[in-house]
Amino acid sequence: MSRPVHGVIAEFDSPTALVEAARAVREKGYRKLDAYSPFPIEELTDALHLHHNKLPLIVLLGGIVGGISGYLLQYFITVLYYPINIGGRPLHSWPAYIIITFECTILFAALAAVLGLLGLCGLPMPYHPVFNVPRFALASRNRFFLCIEATDPLFDLEQTAGFLKTLEPREVSEVAD
Amino acid sequence: MADELQVTDQPAPEKIIASGYTFGSITDQISTVVLTRKTPVFWMAGFGLGLVLLLLFLLAVGMLLVKGTGIWGLRTPVMWGFAITNFVWWIGIGHAGTLISAILLLLNQQWRNSINRFAEAMTLFAVACAGMFPLLHLGRPWLFYWLFPYPNTMGIEPNFRSPLVWDVFAVSTYATVSLLFWYVGLMPDLATLRDRAGNPVARFVYGLMAMGWRGSAKHWSVYETASLLLAGIATPLVLSVHTVVSFDFTIGIVPGWHSTFFPPYFVAGAIYSGFAMVLALAIPLRSVYGLKGLITDKHLDNSAKVMLATGLIVGYAYALEAFTGWYSGNVYEHAATVNRMTGPYGVQYWFLVLCNIVAPNFLWIRKIRRTPWLLFVWSLIVLVGMWLERYVIIVGSLATDNLVSSWRVFQATRWDWATYLGTIGLFLFLFFLFIRMLPMISIFEVRTLLPQAKVEEERG
Numbered sequence: 232m233s234r235p236v237h238g239v240i241a242e243f244d245s246p247t248a249l250v251e252a253a254r255a256v257r258e259k260g261y262r263k264l265d266a267y268s269p270f271p272i273e274e275l276t277d278a279l280h281l282h283h284n285k286l287p288l289i290v291l292l293g294g295i296v297g298g299i300s301g302y303l304l305q306y307f308i309t310v311l312y313y314p315i316n317i318g319g320r321p322l323h324s325w326p327a328y329i330i331i332t333f334e335c336t337i338l339f340a341a342l343a344a345v346l347g348l349l350g351l352c353g354l355p356m357p358y359h360p361v362f363n364v365p366r367f368a369l370a371s372r373n374r375f376f377l378c379i380e381a382t383d384p385l386f387d388l389e390q391t392a393g394f395l396k397t398l399e400p401r402e403v404s405e406v407a408d
Numbered sequence: 409m410a411d412e413l414q415v416t417d418q419p420a421p422e423k424i425i426a427s428g429y430t431f432g433s434i435t436d437q438i439s440t441v442v443l444t445r446k447t448p449v450f451w452m453a454g455f456g457l458g459l460v461l462l463l464l465f466l467l468a469v470g471m472l473l474v475k476g477t478g479i480w481g482l483r484t485p486v487m488w489g490f491a492i493t494n495f496v497w498w499i500g501i502g503h504a505g506t507l508i509s510a511i512l513l514l515l516n517q518q519w520r521n522s523i524n525r526f527a528e529a530m531t532l533f534a535v536a537c538a539g540m541f542p543l544l545h546l547g548r549p550w551l552f553y554w555l556f557p558y559p560n561t562m563g564i565e566p567n568f569r570s571p572l573v574w575d576v577f578a579v580s581t582y583a584t585v586s587l588l589f590w591y592v593g594l595m596p597d598l599a600t601l602r603d604r605a606g607n608p609v610a611r612f613v614y615g616l617m618a619m620g621w622r623g624s625a626k627h628w629s630v631y632e633t634a635s636l637l638l639a640g641i642a643t644p645l646v647l648s649v650h651t652v653v654s655f656d657f658t659i660g661i662v663p664g665w666h667s668t669f670f671p672p673y674f675v676a677g678a679i680y681s682g683f684a685m686v687l688a689l690a691i692p693l694r695s696v697y698g699l700k701g702l703i704t705d706k707h708l709d710n711s712a713k714v715m716l717a718t719g720l721i722v723g724y725a726y727a728l729e730a731f732t733g734w735y736s737g738n739v740y741e742h743a744a745t746v747n748r749m750t751g752p753y754g755v756q757y758w759f760l761v762l763c764n765i766v767a768p769n770f771l772w773i774r775k776i777r778r779t780p781w782l783l784f785v786w787s788l789i790v791l792v793g794m795w796l797e798r799y800v801i802i803v804g805s806l807a808t809d810n811l812v813s814s815w816r817v818f819q820a821t822r823w824d825w826a827t828y829l830g831t832i833g834l835f836l837f838l839f840f841l842f843i844r845m846l847p848m849i850s851i852f853e854v855r856t857l858l859p860q861a862k863v864e865e866e867r868g
Contacts, residue, residue: 245860246860246861246862246863247863247864250863253625265624265625265626266624266625267622267623267624267625268623268625268628269431269435269596269600269623269852269855270596270628270852270853270855270856270861271628271629271631271632271852271856272625272628272861272863273632273863274863274865275625275628275863276625276628276629276632279625279626281625281626281629282629284629284630284633286630286633286634286637287633287637290637290641294641304557305568308557308565308566308568309568309569312565313563313564313565324569327568327569328568330574330577330578330648330652330655331568331573331574331577333644333648334574334577334578334581334645334648335577335581337581337585337641337644337645337648338581338584338585340637340641341584341585341588341589341638341641341642342584342588344588344634344637344638344641345588345591345592345634345638347634348592348630348631348634349619351630352624352626352627352630352631354619354620354621354627355619355620356619356620357615357616357619357620358620359620359622361622362622367622368603368604369603370603370622370623371435371596371599371600371602371603371604371621371622371623372431372432372435372600372603372604373430373431373432373435
């Protein structure tokens with residue numbers, strides 16, 4: 232290994248070709264893979280076994296935290312911190328708290344969803360080795376890429392590139408690190 | 409039997425977008441509007457109009473800050489006047505954007521993919537315009553933060569039992585969530601613009617905003633989950649926001665306000681006026697930018713159908729409102745209903761009946777739904793009708809409240825009109841900036857509509 236290499240990337244024309252290639256590569260035993268496409272492809276998620284992520288749990292926790300804090304905020308202020316007796320009505324007037332509790336649940340859940348999305352994707356990430364491939368700019372237009380990363384135990388620059396070439400890509404290129 | 413052809417009775421559904429598009433041509437068509445095409449005269453005119461009206465708004469706000477809310481026609485008992493009418497009108501318009509982006513996503517209505525982006529932008533800007541009114545109506549808008557509970561040396565806190573405080577939470581949550589949803593939807597398209605921009609400054613700015621999005625399958629899988637969850641979160645939110653807005657009225661005991669059917673009635677009205685705004689924006693835009701292949705007649709037809717359906721709900725609500733006034737046996741409710749139809753605001757009432765009950769029924773006719781310019785006219789009628797509805801509810805009910813000696817007919821001043829037209833300017837200004845700087849149609853979602861986006865499974 233003279234130059235540091237991130238991996239080898241193959242470029243495909245259609246989502247079908249990408250999904251078939253991803254399946255073939257998985258079958259060959261490669262695991263450190265990533266695919267790049269201009270729109271989400273459900274079959275690709277299956278092919279790369281990516282179905283489970285923690286986002287729903289994060290959003291649930293965000294919602295629960297939001298709801299509890301919204302309720303406690305109102306309870307604290309109307310009962311403990313700034314109690315006002317109006318015609319002997321109860322200070323803990325929970326029906327009136329429903330709206331703000333609900334809105335805080337929504338707000339925190341939405342913030343958790345967006346921050347969770349960024350966190351799980353590791354964004355913002357201004358630099359990534361795949362951007363070194365000149366044709367990769369087309370990944371946001373009309374081309375589909377499959378990358379086998381150098382950290383994979385089976386990775387061998389020559390052999391892996393040779394194997395990718397058998398999958399009928401448009402082009403196979405090295406990704407400089 | 410695997411190679412046997414499937415026989416279905418259903419006719420092939422009408423295509424959502426025109427045929428003949430490729431991933432590349434969709435990308436180019438939408439992104440060139442922002443990146444390379446010459447700015448059309450239409451844009452200059454629309455932006456110019458927006459700018460002029462925005463300056464009028466700044467003048468009106470300046471006058472307001474110097475002289476106080478008395479420059480508006482606010483006199484006891486009509487202390488809400490134009491300000492709250494406009495607030496409800498604008499926030500209602502915003503609702504269609506969230507409906508399109510969230511509810512239609514959950515219902516898997518794929519036609520939404522080509523109109524959701526600008527509809528969400530419309531939501532954001534409409535909420536911004538809506539927010540101006542309660543803020544300015546405070547009288548001392550620079551103290552707006554008193555509305556939020558925060559530790560302060562005055563030793564006072566907001567009243568959480570008041571619908572006005574609920575409104576603060578509902579509208580600020582709505583604005584925040586709409587912005588987040590919109591931004592998340594934009595990320596992949598910002599990456600497209602980054603990769604296609606020739607100008608280094610544009611590339612840098614789009615790159616910064618795209619946060620390094622690279623379309624990785626790992627990211628897409630989380631992204632899809634996030635979109636669904638955000639849609640699931642935004643759906644109850646959008647229904648709650650106009651419900652809370654209607655609580656501003658229903659919790660009060662003013663005759664004509666104090667009724668339980670306001671929440672669904674307001675939500676339907678909001679979606680009704682919002683779709684009218686979507687049509688009023690989409691019809692000129694698709695002509696000027698040549699996007700008729702992406703925003704097709706089918707989109708207009710579907711939006712018109714939603715408008716018709718919600719318009720019928722609104723019409724039903726009017727009927728029910730009149731019925732309740734009579735059936736309640738309450739002398740004040742009865743008087744308020746009669747007064748609404750025959751009193752000082754009778755003209756506005758019958759005009760809104762024309763706009764909101766009679767006009768939408770013409771949308772049963774396919775020819776009107778399929779003729780863009782007619783639909784454009786219809787959407788303007790609906791927007792006017794919905795404004796009048798809020799005006800009649802708010803001003804009409806307040807002007808003749810429970811105490812006869814305090815009755816007074818509201819007279820809008822030129823500053824009322826200047827502020828109202830000014831927010832239309834603010835809306836146009838922001839909206840035209842948006843279509844110049846960001847892709848007005850979601851590029852990646854339209855790509856998924858193409859037949860070649862489907863993965864063909866090998867038959868085995």
